[in-house]
Amino acid sequence: MKLFYKIIALTLLMSLFISSLSFASVPEIVAKSAILIDGNTGQILYEKDSHKEMYPASTTKILTALIILENHKLDEIVTIDKDTPFTTGSRIYVIDGEKFTVKELLYAMLLESANDAAVALAKFHSGSVEEFSKVMNFRAKEIGATNSNFVNPNGLPNKEHHSSAYDLALIGKEAMKNETFSKIVSTYKYNIKPTNKQSETRYLTSSNKFLYASGSKNKISYKGKNIDIKYDSIVGIKTGYTDLARQCFVSAIKKDGKYLIAVILKSEGKNIYVDSRTLLDYGVDNYNYVTIFKKNDILANIKVASDKEIPITSDKDINVLISKKDSNLTITKEIKLDKDIKLPYKADQVIGHVNILVATKTIASIPLIAPYEITDKPLLSDKTINLANSNNKISKTTVLFIILKVLLAIIIWRFIMTLINLIKRKFIKRN
Structure with missing residues (x-):
């Protein structure tokens, strides 16, 4: 006994x-497709069918806004044509001949999710929606979003219009680098003053309730508690909805020194906020940054045919997120040169990658950039090197x-x- x-x-x-x-x-989530990444490096912390083709709905407008911001000044004037007022869905009811600044239309598109504002900006940039779609697809490919095809600037339903959680994460990450974009998507209220055609002020409110929604009508059930949707650490970015796409959301958080981006596709109702917070909190609570390389550290020595060694260094500190449960595991780097690139390597050209591995799992890939033109053939074969870094061991804490x-x-x-x-x-x- x-x-x-x-x-x-x-x-x-x-x-x-x-x-x-x-x-x-x-994490367990309702969404059919999702991803969580480091907003700085793109490192993937979680994914669920992240490369599956999905309807992106109004998250499409992230790319539209990025293209406009990269090519136009905020005070440029856009004149509405006779067809744009007939755009369906969410809108600010623009009028034929009405004049707006680019800034006003960007706020309308990103806060109120105005489809007519998106069409107006697309036509202003390219002359037509069709031509602007070509620009969208080209820019998406540049970013690395290769599994997407855009046929309009607002995400209205079209069987040829699709993206993926992974692609939207890359597009969101790129867009958030733009200070004006990040300022707009972190704002929850904006007013458009009376125009040449409209005597009343248009009052805009963000569709992203993480930024402001509190009180009895704005609650979600999260981890056994009934809490406000509002989440003070959220810094953007864009919601979306159509009957086919269901609830979609690209969100970003800056908390405890971490910057994370989550994408939720085909969720239901308030679950877009529960799903998003579940992923974002999972990343914040379970990962810590480890400095893999400091600024000016040598990432790799590239030996070329002339027996010369070319050091490729880091232009900044390189940090990766390591799961707390993996904090005592060995971290290694694996050098991979791109065998398909033809000589000469141009200055600033990506010539390969350094893959960061925890145990045998690749957790991040850092591009190797040629410091200047390289005309000799590299002789370095793929190799793995142990990283001598005290940060890889269990901390005193x-x-x-x-x-x-x-x-x-x-x-x-x-x-x-x-x-x-x-x-x-x-x-x-x-x-």
């Missing part, structure tokens, strides 16, 4: 101890955390044994 009690106590103790040291499991847990376990053990002895004494007295 004594052994039996001790086994029960030990089982309870170990389950408590192990659970307190465990890390969050992979982690060790202290474990020691405290052990001490707590001992205290709980003593308490359980004392409780068992009291129960035994009462049982003996009764008999």
